[in-house]
Every structure is written in C-alpha cells, then in structure tokens.
C-alpha cells in the first residue's frame with residue numbers, strides 16, 4: 596500500500612467493488628427470466644454527487660444455478676475491452692458474497708429497439724450501416740476472445756450516441772475452448788428462437804457462425820427501424836401461422852429448411868439485403884464472417 600508521511604500504510608480502495616449501502620435503485624431497465632437490470636445511483640458521499648449505473652441482479656436471493664450464470668457473465672465482461680462493448684464497472688456483493696450484482700455503465704438512450712422507432716426521421720440508412728459495422732466490430736472482437744454471444748438482437752444493442760452503439764448484454768454468452776468450435780445448449784431455456792440458426796434449433800449447437808445468423812436478423816431489425824409490425828416473430832408467425840403452441844419451433848425449422856427467409860424490408864437497398872442472405876446460409880460454414888461483412892459495409896459507406 597502507498598506510504599504516507601508518518602509511514603502509516605493507506606488502505607487502497609478497489610474501484611470495482613461497490614458497497615450495497617450506497618447503491619440506490621431508481622427504476623427497472625429490463626426483466627430477464629432469472630433476474631433484472633435496474634438503473635441505480637451509486638452515491639457513496641450521500642450528496643447526489645454519485646454516478647448512474649446499470650445493475651444486473653438475480654431475482655431469487657437464493658444461491659442457485661443462475662448465480663453461476665451471473666458469475667460467468669461477470670467474468671466474461673471484466674475481460675472485454677472494446678469501444679462497441681458496454682463497459683464493465685464492477686460488482687456488488689452482499690451477505691458475505693452469497694449474492695452478487697453486476698455493475699455496468701448506463702446508456703440512457705437504451706437499446707436500438709427503444710431508440711430507432713423514436714429517431715427514425717433523423718436516422719439515415721448510412722447511419723444504420725454505421726451501426727451495423729460497429730455491431731460487427733464488437734462481435735468480431737468477441738469471437739477473437741473465443742466467446743459466442745448466443746443472444747445478438749437489436750434489444751441487446753445499446754445506443755451511446757447518434758454515432759456509437761455497443762453490445763450491451765452478455766446473459767447467454769459462452770466461452771468455447773480453443774479446440775472446440777461450438778457450444779451445446781444444455782437447458783432448454785426459452786431461447787430467442789426467431790434469432791436462432793437452424794443448427795441451434797435442430798442440434799442445439801452454437802457456432803460463431805450462429806452469431807452471424809443472429810446478426811443477419813439484427814440487420815433486418817435495423818433496416819426496419821425496429822418496427823414492431825415487421826418484427827421477426829411477427830413475420831414468422833404471419834408465415835407459419837399463429838396457433839401452433841409448442842409446434843411453433845418445429846414449424847419454424849421446417850420453413851427454414853424449405854428455404855423460407857425474412858423478406859427484404861421496405862426501402863432496404865438490395866446490396867444490404869444480399870448481406871442478410873449471406874448470414875442466413877443453411878450450413879454454418881457457408882455463411883459470411885464478421886470480417887467479410889465489415890469490408891462490404893465499409894465499401895457501401897465510402
């Protein structure tokens with residue numbers, strides 16, 4: 596520890612450790628099955644000079660399998676440093692470490708799903724391509740660290756400013772060992788099936804190329820300005836019908852295997868729709884990769 600006059604050692608503080616007593620909940624930002632994300636004010640001096648943070652915590656206070664999921668997510672986020680990935684700030688533990696909370700930077704503009712419908716008039720197609728490039732850059736970095744995201748969608752991409760977006764949630768992210776090429780889904784979580792590639796639906800195997808498929812669906816959402824009436828679930832259900840209950844997944848797989856894909860969004864340039872289709876090749880190995888997508892989008896923007 597640093598030495599000060601009088602040689603009394605000074606206890607160094609760890610800025611990534613947040614004390615529960617100074618964390619004030621403002622409001623909910625989102626709900627997951629196992630937990631929630633809240634907007635909090637961290638105000639150690641008690642004079643509102645603190646900072647706003649986003650805090651992910653589990654619903655059940657009890658230590659359970661979900662705790663290990665949150666601990667995995669914390670260990671993932673603390674290792675990621677990229678301008679297109681939301682910043683990890685630290686953790687808050689309570690009851691001697693039995694429960695833990697993930698503290699992240701707060702982006703008040705929210706996700707693309709919140710932002711695009713409200714800012715359609717001032718967001719050009721060039722701007723949408725800039726967002727697409729940034730999402731690909733974040734995903735290329737994530738893949739280079741041997742992580743598979745498994746939940747890439749417009750709802751999980753946050754807006755920092757008109758010219759900067761960041762991947763904001765890593766709740767389903769898994770790391771794959773260097774020798775592995777896919778992750779097998781164990782629990783049948785109620786997965787975001789409409790963003791899932793066929794191999795995920797049929798074999799429950801997740802490749803990095805499965806994230807490329809989900810990016811294609813996210814690009815579709817971008818080009819529709821996240822219009823609810825054109826959302827992927829809406830479009831799939833229009834096609835396969837609505838009243839299938841648990842058969843929906845089987846009908847979805849059938850349609851995809853028959854070559855059905857989301858159609859070109861209104862006013863979407865063919866060159867951009869062509870890239871979506873390159874993300875939706877049936878076989879993972881036939882799909883474009885994030886590097887290839889960045890090159891095409893940069894050429895389209897130049």
Ligand SMILES: C=Cc1cc(F)c(CN2CC[C@](CC#N)(n3cc(C(N)=O)c(NC(=O)OC)n3)[C@H](F)C2)cc1O
Pocket residue numbers: 624625626627628629630631632649651652653681699700701702703704705706750751752753762763764765766767
């Ligand atoms: C326990 C599991 C779990 C719980 C959940 F609620 C969710 C869903 N949640 C994800 C985080 C979320 C969307 C993103 N990205 N978001 C983050 C920020 C921020 N960092 O500022 C923010 N800002 C905002 O909305 O400003 C107006 N939204 C939004 F909370 C939804 C996923 C989960 O796995």
